Amino acid sequence: MRMAMIGLGRMGANMARRLCRGGIEVVGYNRTRAVADELAAAEGLIPAGSLADAVTRLTAPRVVWVMLPAGAVTETHLDELRELLAPGDVIVDGGNANYHDSQRRGAWLAEQGIEFVDAGTSGGVWGLENGYCLMVGGSDAAIARLKPALQVLAPGHDHGWAHVGPVGAGHFTKMVHNGVEYGMMQALAEGFALLRGKQEFQLDLAQVAELWRHGSVVRSWLLDLTADALQADQGLEDIQPVVADSGEGRWTAIEAIDQGQALPVITLALAMRFASQDREGYANKLLAMMRNAFGGHAVAKK
Numbered sequence: 001m002r003m004a005m006i007g008l009g010r011m012g013a014n015m016a017r018r019l020c021r022g023g024i025e026v027v028g029y030n031r032t033r034a035v036a037d038e039l040a041a042a043e044g045l046i047p048a049g050s051l052a053d054a055v056t057r058l059t060a061p062r063v064v065w066v067m068l069p070a071g072a073v074t075e076t077h078l079d080e081l082r083e084l085l086a087p088g089d090v091i092v093d094g095g096n097a098n099y100h101d102s103q104r105r106g107a108w109l110a111e112q113g114i115e116f117v118d119a120g121t122s123g124g125v126w127g128l129e130n131g132y133c134l135m136v137g138g139s140d141a142a143i144a145r146l147k148p149a150l151q152v153l154a155p156g157h158d159h160g161w162a163h164v165g166p167v168g169a170g171h172f173t174k175m176v177h178n179g180v181e182y183g184m185m186q187a188l189a190e191g192f193a194l195l196r197g198k199q200e201f202q203l204d205l206a207q208v209a210e211l212w213r214h215g216s217v218v219r220s221w222l223l224d225l226t227a228d229a230l231q232a233d234q235g236l237e238d239i240q241p242v243v244a245d246s247g248e249g250r251w252t253a254i255e256a257i258d259q260g261q262a263l264p265v266i267t268l269a270l271a272m273r274f275a276s277q278d279r280e281g282y283a284n285k286l287l288a289m290m291r292n293a294f295g296g297h298a299v300a301k302k
Helices: 010-021 033-043 051-056 072-084 099-110 124-130 140-153 169-197 205-212 221-232 248-259 264-276 282-295
Strands: 002-006 025-029 063-066 090-093 115-122 133-137 161-165
Touching (some): 063 072, 063 140, 133 169, 140 161, 161 169, 169 205, 205 221
Parallel strands (some): 002 025, 090 115, 133 161
């Protein structure tokens, strides 16, 4: 199988590496040509100088996998690819995207007879070594065309990837996956903060994390990563207490509101990320003023 990988950032480059090592011929295009050249030397990737060049190096029916940031960048590249590809070709969006956008893009590309697959991709920087969890949405025909690549990218040929439904279902499933991830991370962080706060016991957090990894009902990969981090540094003095949110948690919370579903753990985990990003603390300042106004409570000044 030969396919193109458009976007060779951290995820795209590692996915291209895994594909090349698994016997898939990969034509790679990146805005910075040096990345493609490095992968060509190290992995045998076929570098392309442009989207058009990448497409011409494929044999019809063609498969083009896009790994780009959500939003305008992806939209622009899909717009260009729509003009370069032909009926029967397949475009895969493996980046983080709102499933509504994926549904719209699928319908838009179908007008040209181009198949669209939305591939929710999880695995992060460990995907090269461990494989990627792939949640794919699209037609049976499109997924059948992709199967050799999906089997190489996943942890195993018969597990770690699934055709979860029509176009949109892949990114929807990944969105909910990331919402669950928010809640699990928040629970672990709060639990270890509580352990650390009980100073009279002088708990060794690395020891507890390692303990929980074996036989405990809370054992997980997230706990494995937490244990590794605590083994290296329990104080975390060099880390700013600011947690970014990349969008999927917001989309999950919005979907919950649209469905009228109660998702308190996920939505509160998202709110905690917002709170960590609040450098001004205006709401807390206003709360302090309210307490002072009705009860004469002291207000701390800078």
